[in-house]
Amino acid sequence: MGEFRPRIVVFACNWCSYAGADLAGVSRMQYPPTTRVIRVMCSGRVTPGFILESFRQGADGVLVTGCHPGDCHYISGNEKALATVERTKRLLHLLGLETDRLRLEWISAAEGARFARVMTQFTEQVRALGPSPLTEHATRSTQYATRDTPHHR
Amino acid sequence: MAFEEILRQTRSLLCLDCGKCTGTCPVTRVDPTYSPRATIERVLAGRPEELINNDHLWACLTCRLCTTRCPSGVDYPAFVVAARVQARGTGVEGTYAHNAVMQELMGLMTLPVKQNRTGWVSGQMRTAAQGEDFYFVGCLPYFDVIFADLGVVSTEVARNTVRLLNRLGITPVVSDDERCCGSDLLLNGDEVGFRRLAELNVRTIAESGAKRVIFSCPECYNAFRNDYPRVIGPLPFEVVHLTELLAEHVGELGLGGLEETVTYHDPCRLGRYQGIYEEPRALIQAIPGLELVEMRKNRAQGLCCGTTGWVNCGQCAKGIQITRLRQAQATGATRMITACPKCRIHFTCALNDVGEEIPIEVEDLTGLLARSMEE
Numbered sequence: 001m002g003e004f005r006p007r008i009v010v011f012a013c014n015w016c017s018y019a020g021a022d023l024a025g026v027s028r029m030q031y032p033p034t035t036r037v038i039r040v041m042c043s044g045r046v047t048p049g050f051i052l053e054s055f056r057q058g059a060d061g062v063l064v065t066g067c068h069p070g071d072c073h074y075i076s077g078n079e080k081a082l083a084t085v086e087r088t089k090r091l092l093h094l095l096g097l098e099t100d101r102l103r104l105e106w107i108s109a110a111e112g113a114r115f116a117r118v119m120t121q122f123t124e125q126v127r128a129l130g131p132s133p134l135t136e137h138a139t140r141s142t143q144y145a146t147r148d149t150p151h152h153r
Numbered sequence: 154m155a156f157e158e159i160l161r162q163t164r165s166l167l168c169l170d171c172g173k174c175t176g177t178c179p180v181t182r183v184d185p186t187y188s189p190r191a192t193i194e195r196v197l198a199g200r201p202e203e204l205i206n207n208d209h210l211w212a213c214l215t216c217r218l219c220t221t222r223c224p225s226g227v228d229y230p231a232f233v234v235a236a237r238v239q240a241r242g243t244g245v246e247g248t249y250a251h252n253a254v255m256q257e258l259m260g261l262m263t264l265p266v267k268q269n270r271t272g273w274v275s276g277q278m279r280t281a282a283q284g285e286d287f288y289f290v291g292c293l294p295y296f297d298v299i300f301a302d303l304g305v306v307s308t309e310v311a312r313n314t315v316r317l318l319n320r321l322g323i324t325p326v327v328s329d330d331e332r333c334c335g336s337d338l339l340l341n342g343d344e345v346g347f348r349r350l351a352e353l354n355v356r357t358i359a360e361s362g363a364k365r366v367i368f369s370c371p372e373c374y375n376a377f378r379n380d381y382p383r384v385i386g387p388l389p390f391e392v393v394h395l396t397e398l399l400a401e402h403v404g405e406l407g408l409g410g411l412e413e414t415v416t417y418h419d420p421c422r423l424g425r426y427q428g429i430y431e432e433p434r435a436l437i438q439a440i441p442g443l444e445l446v447e448m449r450k451n452r453a454q455g456l457c458c459g460t461t462g463w464v465n466c467g468q469c470a471k472g473i474q475i476t477r478l479r480q481a482q483a484t485g486a487t488r489m490i491t492a493c494p495k496c497r498i499h500f501t502c503a504l505n506d507v508g509e510e511i512p513i514e515v516e517d518l519t520g521l522l523a524r525s526m527e528e
């Protein structure tokens with residue numbers, strides 16, 4: 001059996017964490033190829049629905065990243081993100097998923113090294129938990145295929 | 154199902170174009186461009202795509218108020234739900250409330266999750282893993298998390314239900330493997346997900362050895378009573394709403410006096426869908442000292458709580474909710490009692506918006522009965 005390579009969805013805010021990821025990239029820092037980064041304008045844009053949808057589509061872990069407290073481009077979006085992550089952890093617990101599969105981190109545009117370190121640590125954390133109990137069933141069930149391109153009217 | 158078939162099954166073919174539905178519809182009151190009559194007319198004229206690609210498809214509350222007036226017996230809400238299934242098949246969905254968190258949870262519950270949803274059970278309550286009676290709790294534990302900001306603790310309903318059942322000598326089964334009943338998924342047009350949840354729930358209940366399932370939520374009850382048999386066939390157990398069961402044994406509850414004036418809001422799925430109007434009223438009136446006053450619109454004419462299926466909540470919903478709360482206020486009651494956890498959430502949401510302007514409290518019937526039992 002091959003080594004378990006977790007699938008991790010990372011939400012990164014446009015103004016800090018995404019730039020931090022860029023810096024890690026252009027500085028050629030090494031971190032595991034387990035992540036799929038989704039850029040959002042602010043960590044405050046991430047909703048419980050986004051996080052749950054990630055798990056439903058087969059994520060083994062979800063990482064929400066934003067600007068450090070006081071640095072959010074929209075003043076308090078990251079405070080909202082903190083509340084969202086706490087709330088979603090409670091939902092994950094009800095659903096029987098380990099709350100450690102979800103993590104929140106503040107990463108600034110200057111912290112490329114920190115971005116790489118957090119990715120490595122979180123990958124280890126998720127690897128220790130093993131595959132999400134939902135993964136084999138969650139990936140692309142035909143029932144939700146239409147959800148990829150919803151037309152909200 | 155093709156649209157011709159939907160028109161036939163829901164009797165929409167017999168529409169007389171009289172407009173009584175539009176005249177009664179609470180949505181039309183707030184949004185005059187909304188017309189169930191005109192919608193049927195467009196589909197009858199062979200243009201179903203005009204419905205599928207129209208927001209009005211998601212505006213219907215499926216409250217059934219129009220069906221109480223229609224001279225031809227057209228089942229407009231059933232027509233709408235069938236049309237939503239069609240729409241979803243072409244990739245069209247409504248605009249979901251709360252960023253679709255309910256839809257996500259319902260979707261996740263179709264997967265092999267091992268939930269922890271019975272954390273609300275506390276020490277003094279008697280519950281079981283196997284037994285004759287199954288208490289179907291519904292998604293109350295999830296509501297507690299999602300609506301924490303509203304200050305609504307939905308699992309109170311579950312705790313009070315168990316207390317009431319225990320008082321009658323019933324030790325109900327509660328299960329971590331219960332799923333969402335799927336009623337809202339069906340309202341969103343997801344028949345596949347609905348069927349999956351129905352199968353999982355029926356299996357869980359059957360494995361508990363239950364012969365009877367007791368519901369505190371009218372939507373779960375209606376799903377089991379009306380929709381499950383239609384979609385997955387006859388159920389291997391009996392279903393009963395808590396108010397029906399309690400009304401039969403009201404003398405054994407030991408209700409104590411409460412000096413209050415309350416009014417009662419009929420949830421659409423308990424009232425118009427199941428015809429349960431008198432049982433909740435009998436329970437309220439069994440409380441010594443309590444006065445029940447009726448709203449101008451009650452029983453079969455009762456107004457909906459303004460939003461269903463966690464879809465399309467907005468200005469229109471708020472308008473309907475405020476109208477209903479004003480009707481309650483006009484009775485002089487201090488509390489509006491409802492028997493549906495979702496009605497309670499939606500009304501509390503509207504009350505939070507208007508603040509002091511409407512000084513009325515929304516309470517679940519189980520809460521009222523539990524308070525009276527403690528007296």
Ligand code: SF4
Nearest residue numbers: 178213214216217219
């Ligand atoms: S079911 Fe209710 S909301 Fe829908 S058209 Fe009829 S009256 Fe209007």
Ligand code: SF4
Nearest residue numbers: 168169171172174223
């Ligand atoms: S009330 Fe019935 S017959 Fe009249 S327009 Fe509406 S659906 Fe048609």
Ligand code: SF4
Nearest residue numbers: 250460466498499502
């Ligand atoms: S009324 Fe409030 S709680 Fe209910 S769906 Fe609308 S926004 Fe959500």
Ligand code: FES
Nearest residue numbers: 013042066067077
């Ligand atoms: S912009 Fe980075 S968290 Fe708000």
